[in-house]
Every structure is written in C-alpha cells, then in structure tokens.
Amino acid sequence: MDISSISSSMAGRMDEVNASRELGNLQSAVSSSSPDEAGRKFEAMLGTMLAKEMRKGLDEGFFGKGPGADAFSSWFDEYVGRVMAEQGTLGTGSLVEQYVNDVEDAAAAADDVNTDSVEAEQS
Numbered sequence: 001m002d003i004s005s006i007s008s009s010m011a012g013r014m015d016e017v018n019a020s021r022e023l024g025n026l027q028s029a030v031s032s033s034s035p036d037e038a039g040r041k042f043e044a045m046l047g048t049m050l051a052k053e054m055r056k057g058l059d060e061g062f063f064g065k066g067p068g069a070d071a072f073s074s075w076f077d078e079y080v081g082r083v084m085a086e087q088g089t090l091g092t093g094s095l096v097e098q099y100v101n102d103v104e105d106a107a108a109a110a111d112d113v114n115t116d117s118v119e120a121e122q123s
Contacts, residue, residue, distance in 0.1 A: 048081030
C-alpha cells in the first residue's frame with residue numbers, strides 16, 4: 001500500500017475543507033462583526049493561499065515528503081497568512097474594511113431615504 005498517495009489525497013481534501021471553513025468564517029465575520037475583523041480574516045485567507053502557492057515551488061517543501069509533512073505544511077501556511085494579516089502586509093484587509101463600511105453607509109442612506117419617503121406619503 002502506497003501511503004504517499006493516501007497522504008496526497010488527504011492533503012488535497014484538507015485544503016478543500018480549510019478553504020470552505022475560511023470562506024464560512026469570512027462570511028460570518030462580514031455579517032456578524034466589525035468591518036475590521038472581516039478585513040483581517042480576508043487578508044489572512046489570502047495570505048494563507050499565497051503561502052501555499054509559493055511553497056509549491058519548493059521541491060520538497062519545508063517539511064520534506066514524509067508522513068505528516070502535509071499537515072505541518074498546512075499549519076505553516078495558515079500561520080504565515082495569519083501573521084501577514086496581523087501586520088497588514090498585503091493591505092487587502094484595509095480595502096475590505098473600507099468596502100464594507102461603504103456598503104453599510106450606502107444601506108443606511110437608502111434606509112433614510114425610504115423612511116423619509118414613507119413619512120412624506122403619510123403626511
């Protein structure tokens with residue numbers, strides 16, 4: 001039985017699960033918390049994806065090709081992404097924060113216009 005093929009298959013599935021989990025975390029951050037947190041989570045997710053893609057350029061990666069190397073590599077990628085987000089290295093977090101703030105302001109302005117229109121009709 002070739003354990004390397006099982007390990008690679010599991011690593012691919014772990015990447016899919018992690019990406020799905022991160023997307024769910026990002027969606028919940030946008031809907032239930034501050035724009036700042038949504039921006040940080042987006043930047044962390046993007047940083048993790050970048051670290052993973054850059055690591056693919058290495059022949060054996062940082063942790064070799066032995067058992068457990070895929071798990072350690074995934075943890076490393078997540079750590080690098082999280083640190084990049086904490087430091088604002090990519091700058092995308094602030095862009096997402098600004099976008100969320102703009103959307104919230106536009107929604108509030110639309111609500112004000114709708115409220116004023118209803119009040120004018122009732123008068």
